[in-house]
Amino acid sequence: MNIAISNTSEKPIYQQLFEQISAQILGGRLDSGYCLPPIRQAAQELGISVITVKKAWEELERSGLIHTMTGKGCFVAELTPDQKLQIRNEMILEQMIRDVSYYKSFDLTLDETIEMLKKIY
Amino acid sequence: MNIAISNTSEKPIYQQLFEQISAQILGGRLDSGYCLPPIRQAAQELGISVITVKKAWEELERSGLIHTMTGKGCFVAELTPDQKLQIRNEMILEQMIRDVSYYKSFDLTLDETIEMLKKIY
Amino acid sequence: MNIAISNTSEKPIYQQLFEQISAQILGGRLDSGYCLPPIRQAAQELGISVITVKKAWEELERSGLIHTMTGKGCFVAELTPDQKLQIRNEMILEQMIRDVSYYKSFDLTLDETIEMLKKIY
Amino acid sequence: MNIAISNTSEKPIYQQLFEQISAQILGGRLDSGYCLPPIRQAAQELGISVITVKKAWEELERSGLIHTMTGKGCFVAELTPDQKLQIRNEMILEQMIRDVSYYKSFDLTLDETIEMLKKIY
DNA sequence: GTGGTCTAGACCACG
């Protein structure tokens, strides 16, 4: 549970959780078959509500990244590296399309965008 | 009022308004001194609530892009091209920093980011 | 809101809600653009919790049957009769596949199944 | 013990066990007087918990399909073919009534139901 | 022990 929750962020807590765990699974930092901590334990460790954790877990399951076995726990899904890469790229692409439409509304060119990106990275 | 409002977007309407007008001002499509339409008229034209328009106007004023003169209307602020460019870049940078932190959480490298951007643009 | 909730049923309340409203939308008894009652009102009318209603509404949105507009309400999605028919058949088919696998485990033949169905209908 | 347990299924494991053994008994694949394996052995073979097996056995006994003789084991009950057929049909009918009520909620006619069934079988 | 459901009630953002 290497998770950082920001209460001040504009992003809902459950979404922060979802994104960070997604990234860990898709990046191979959480292996297939790994058992996530019980929602009550995770909630306590992170200092948030059980329900908030559950909501994040539900999103993960809906995305096919974990699999819940009632009474046993929640396990990281069995995904091939290819599948992981594809899901990762879809998630990023979906977000990036929104980002680019914002940049474009300011007439930001591709070159300008790349230049700014280089500074930030 | 060349504005496109999407009811299905996840973005709040007032923010869509704010972003589009900001972009028009900073891109020179709305000249300094131009008088924005009265909020009631704008609301009617766009088919949205007066309160929503007012909120967008307030945000614009807070950003220094327009200036409200009670009883007369809202006018685009007098800004030099340099000032406009600077505000524009700040707005974009602020957003891009958030975007990049999202990409990074998926271990997306700068090169990968640029490659995906090129496809989207 | 022509809904019947059974507290004794083994089915979760939110799922009963989801299924019944799905059926009403797909069957044309709730027209496109119709505004569902506010979740608080629906909860009160049905004598259940706001959260339970919300969960059902979320499932409906996830299935593309309704569209939520924060601050305005939840509206039945614009779907062509063809789209409705397709979604309906998919929902039924998904369930029927499970049903059939149960029948088959008892060596129930297609003819026997049809015969029993005729009696029940 | 020709049993297939699915951990990914939404159905509880004990119920999967119950249904499959019921079907085997009622279909004559498990003869009257046959001694079921000890729950510990069954649990080990299937890779599930002893408690889960015990719960399935209890359900089977409650349905009159097996008979437990403490210290000796669990034996398939003595049932005439007619009795078996009747119990089988009751079990199926009970389920099918629920299934049909679901189909009917979508205004699925008997003919449509039969047509879809034929495709699935 | 685990997750699944339902409850009541609070606070915030949006229109």
Place this chain on the structure above:
DNA sequence: GTGGTCTAGACCACC
């Protein structure tokens, strides 16, 4: 007014 999020706490089913 609307929905969106988060909270605490209860009860149940499953393992």
